[in-house]
Amino acid sequence: MEIDIFTLFPDAFDWFERQHHVAGALAHGTTLGYVNYRDHTPLKAGQVDDTPFGGGAGMVLRVDVVEAALRARYGLDPVELRAQRRVLALTAAGRLLDDELVDDLAREPSLTLLAGRYEGFDQRVIDHFATDEVSIGRYVLAGGELAAMVVCDALLRKLPGALGHEQSVVEESYSKALEGAPEYPHYTRPAEYRSWRVPDVLLSGHHARIREWRLAQSRARAAGEPPDGSLP
Ligand code: ADE
Numbered sequence: 001m002e003i004d005i006f007t008l009f010p011d012a013f014d015w016f017e018r019q020h021h022v023a024g025a026l027a028h029g030t031t032l033g034y035v036n037y038r039d040h041t042p043l044k045a046g047q048v049d050d051t052p053f054g055g056g057a058g059m060v061l062r063v064d065v066v067e068a069a070l071r072a073r074y075g076l077d078p079v080e081l082r083a084q085r086r087v088l089a090l091t092a093a094g095r096l097l098d099d100e101l102v103d104d105l106a107r108e109p110s111l112t113l114l115a116g117r118y119e120g121f122d123q124r125v126i127d128h129f130a131t132d133e134v135s136i137g138r139y140v141l142a143g144g145e146l147a148a149m150v151v152c153d154a155l156l157r158k159l160p161g162a163l164g165h166e167q168s169v170v171e172e173s174y175s176k177a178l179e180g181a182p183e184y185p186h187y188t189r190p191a192e193y194r195s196w197r198v199p200d201v202l203l204s205g206h207h208a209r210i211r212e213w214r215l216a217q218s219r220a221r222a223a224g225e226p227p228d229g230s231l232p
Contacts, residue, residue: 001159002031002110005148006069008048008117010034012145016152021162028161032152033073040072041065049118058119066114066125078129087112088151089126090144094133097151099174101134105151106158113151115144181222184214 005013016022017032026032038046042064049059070078070087081087086108095101105111114121114130126133136147156162173183187198201213220226 001106001108001155002033003113003152003155004033004035004073004111005113005115005152006035006037006066006073007115007143007145007148008037009115009143009145010036013149016149019153021157022152025156025159025162028159030156030159030161035069035073037061037065037069040069042068052119056119060119061116061121061125063122063124063129066121066129070112070129081112082129082131085110085112086132087114087130088132088134089114089116089121089130090135090147090151091116091120091126091133092135092138092140094135096138097134097136097154099154099180102151102154102158106155111155113144113148115148117143178215178218179222181218184217184221 007013013032013034017026022032037048041048043062048065049061052058052060067078070081074081078087086105088105088111090113114125134147134151136150141147171177171183174180178184187202191198191203199213201209204210
């Protein structure tokens with residue numbers, strides 16, 4: 001998969017690229033590219049934002065600046081671009097990111113992520129250049145960089161090479177294998193710690209019963225019930 005991130009702070013992604021699963025996906029052919037809006041602005045002195053029409057606090061990322069950056073990277077009108085690839089505008093108000101959307105995005109050959117800053121984008125960026133408006137939660141971040149990392153993190157771990165155990169992405173929280181429910185609880189050694197015992201079924205070696213127990217735990221979590229063995 002080829003992912004391009006448009007941002008005013010490409011350096012913010014240095015740490016992200018060093019993470020094991022990200023480095024693994026990159027080694028398997030995924031590419032992460034960065035475009036700094038400021039490098040392509042048609043305005044003087046590196047200006048990229050402006051005051052909002054109608055007044056109000058904060059600054060808004062300009063539509064002509066975003067267009068110039070997209071044109072510089074892809075060499076075509078961004079209105080046409082969005083017929084060719086998914087372009088995600090990251091905003092606090094967008095569609096909430098969930099496992100279904102991540103699966104959907106993981107099937108794309110290429111993606112463009114637009115990170116905003118300040119008060120966000122001129123609405124025309126979202127209306128005419130983006131295919132999706134995506135939020136990572138109902139809170140406002142200072143910029144879209146962390147949101148872009150969250151989208152990429154969730155997505156890259158679904159791609160080959162990102163994780164050592166490919167099975168772990170099949171049966172995990174909110175996956176189809178678990179009927180969209182949160183994942184069951186995990187335990188490891190020691191089997192008993194400060195009198196807190198691991199549920200017996202997990203030590204039984206009886207795979208069918210373990211599977212049944214895990215599914216029941218997952219369903220109970222979805223229903224808001226406490227996990228087995230977590231009495232006060
Ligand atoms: N930009 C600012 N807040 C955001 C959020 N919650 N999700 C995605 N992008 C954002």
